Amino acid sequence: xxxxxxxxxxxxxxxxxxAGTLLTCAACSGGSGGSAGGDGASDIAASPLAAKSPLxxxxxxxxxxxxxxxxxxxxxxxxxxxxxxxxxxxxxAATWGDKLVIGKVDxxxxxxxxxxxxxxxxxLDALYGDDLLGKPSGxxxxxxxxxxxxxxxxxxxxxxxxxxxASLNWLKTLPVKCDxxxxxxxxxxxxxxxxxxDDVPAVxxxxxxxxxxxxxxxxxxxxxxxLQLAVVRVGTDAITVTSGGLNGTESGTTKAALExxxxxxxxxxAGKTPPAQPGNLD
Numbered sequence: 001x002x003x004x005x006x007x008x009x010x011x012x013x014x015x016x017x018x019a020g021t022l023l024t025c026a027a028c029s030g031g032s033g034g035s036a037g038g039d040g041a042s043d044i045a046a047s048p049l050a051a052k053s054p055l056x057x058x059x060x061x062x063x064x065x066x067x068x069x070x071x072x073x074x075x076x077x078x079x080x081x082x083x084x085x086x087x088x089x090x091x092x093a094a095t096w097g098d099k100l101v102i103g104k105v106d107x108x109x110x111x112x113x114x115x116x117x118x119x120x121x122x123x124l125d126a127l128y129g130d131d132l133l134g135k136p137s138g139x140x141x142x143x144x145x146x147x148x149x150x151x152x153x154x155x156x157x158x159x160x161x162x163x164x165x166a167s168l169n170w171l172k173t174l175p176v177k178c179d180x181x182x183x184x185x186x187x188x189x190x191x192x193x194x195x196x197x198d199d200v201p202a203v204x205x206x207x208x209x210x211x212x213x214x215x216x217x218x219x220x221x222x223x224x225x226x227l228q229l230a231v232v233r234v235g236t237d238a239i240t241v242t243s244g245g246l247n248g249t250e251s252g253t254t255k256a257a258l259e260x261x262x263x264x265x266x267x268x269x270a271g272k273t274p275p276a277q278p279g280n281l282d
Contacts, residue, residue, distance in 0.1 A: 055268045068158045068237050072268045073141035076156040076239075082260040084253055086147055093144025093153055094130075100214045100225045101127040103183030103191055116177035119170070123178060123195070127212070133159060133167040133231065133238055150245035154257060156265060161236045168231060171208045183214075191216050201255050203262040204232035204239070211249065228254050234265050 055072030068076070080087050101124050107117045126132045130153075138158030145152045159167075178195045185191070191214050198209035210229040215222055227244035228251070239261050243254050264274050 055273065066269050066271070068139045068156075068265075068269065070139045070141070073139040073156045073158070075274055076261065076265040076268050077141055077143045078154055078257055078261045078264070080145065083145060083152070083256060087145040087152070087253075088147065090144050090146055093142055096144065096151065096153060100191065100216060100223070101227075103185050106182040106184055106190075109182040111180050112177055117181075119174065120178040120181050120183075120193070123174060123212070124183060124193070127227070127242075130155075132171070132229065132240060132242070133157075134163055137163070150243070150247070152241065152243040152253065152257065154261065155240045156237065156261070157240075158237050164233060164236060164238060165206075168206055168208050168233065171210060171229075171231065174210060189216065198228060198230070199251065200230050200232065201258055203259055204234045206233040207231060212244075230254055230258055232258055232262050234262060235269065237265060237269070239265060 055069055055075050080089050103124060105117045105121045105124070107114055110117055110120070136157035137160045140155065140157035142153060142155040144154065174195050175197045178193070180192065180194045183191045183193055193215075194213045196211050198211040200207040200209035208231050212227045212229060213224060214227075215224045223246065225244065225246060226248045227242060228249040230241045230243075232239045239258060241254055241257055243249060243257075267274055
């Protein structure tokens with residue numbers, strides 16, 4: 001399995017490609033479980049019990065863990081203040097779509113086992129369909145940010161525990177199963193797709209990161225889209241970040257988003273009410 005070489009600072013998902021294609025943000029993923037780090041916001045006031053918070057309701061059954069509510073999911077979103085540089089929050093993040101990730105895997109050209117084509121196709125479809133972890137089973141909220149020709153999509157959602165674990169395990173296999181493959185679009189254009197493991201800060205209960213590079217070779221000037229996918233699990237909830245663009249990715253921004261967001265989500269699940277986020281459009 002290859003590790004991602006350090007990429008030069010750039011910003012996340014391209015606002016518009018030169019050929020008129022919009023970049024997609026799949027509401028999106030290293031390693032397995034681990035203890036959370038970088039938590040704690042001193043200006044967050046705690047309510048006596050999580051069960052009394054409108055942001056998290058008590059879970060029924062054997063588990064005592066609170067259930068994230070729709071209000072809690074929205075409150076767990078990050079804002080411009082959590083990101084570096086000049087990011088601007090947008091209203092249309094849910095409509096983002098990237099035509100470069102639309103395609104059918106060329107099974108004959110697959111470098112790894114041909115049976116892995118199903119997983120590679122699933123990855124492409126999930127990137128475009130905003131369901132890298134599958135559909136949430138409960139509350140969910142998302143927001144997006146732009147800077148120049150880059151984008152970042154940030155989502156918080158509740159999932160079925162077993163399916164969430166299976167999704168994280170699936171993501172972990174992709175750098176081997178889908179190391180490099182070719183996809184073709186509806187007009188016969190060919191794209192080379194590479195998947196490598198990416199670093200994720202040691203926060204949450206489990207995490208996984210990937211970097212996906214899509215290079216279109218049909219034009220005289222090749223176009224390369226680089227996406228950074230990061231997932232952090234907190235109980236049965238997860239934060240997904242999809243970021244990238246035509247100029248590459250910037251790990252620092254993704255790291256800041258995950259660290260700030262994980263701390264915020266954990267506080268909400270613990271029954272604390274975080275301060276209102278400035279400029280929250282979603």
